[in-house]
Amino acid sequence: MWKKFVKTRGKSPGKRTWTNKEMEIVGWCLTNNINISCSPDFDQSGHDWVIDIKIKNNIHRDPKIYEQEVVLNKIYEYYKYYYDKYRK
Numbered sequence: 161m162w163k164k165f166v167k168t169r170g171k172s173p174g175k176r177t178w179t180n181k182e183m184e185i186v187g188w189c190l191t192n193n194i195n196i197s198c199s200p201d202f203d204q205s206g207h208d209w210v211i212d213i214k215i216k217n218n219i220h221r222d223p224k225i226y227e228q229e230v231v232l233n234k235i236y237e238y239y240k241y242y243y244d245k246y247r248k
Contacts, residue, residue: 171200176232185243
C-alpha cells in the first residue's frame, strides 16, 4: 500500500570557508536586501551552476554557467561588487 521512498542525494556546490571580513560583506548585503544564490543548471547537463541575484524584488540571472569549483567564489565576487557599489 505505501511505497518506500528512495532517498536521493542532493546537489551541492561544495564548501567554502569564509573570513570574518567576507562574512561582514555578505551580512551587509543580506541586511540590505541583496541576495545571491546558485542553483543547478538542469536545462543543460545538471552538473553546472547558474547564479541568481535578487535586489529588493528584482531577480536577475547571470548569463554565464559556472562549474562547481568556482561558483562559490563567483558568488562572493558579486557580494563584494554590490557591497562596494552601494555601501555609503
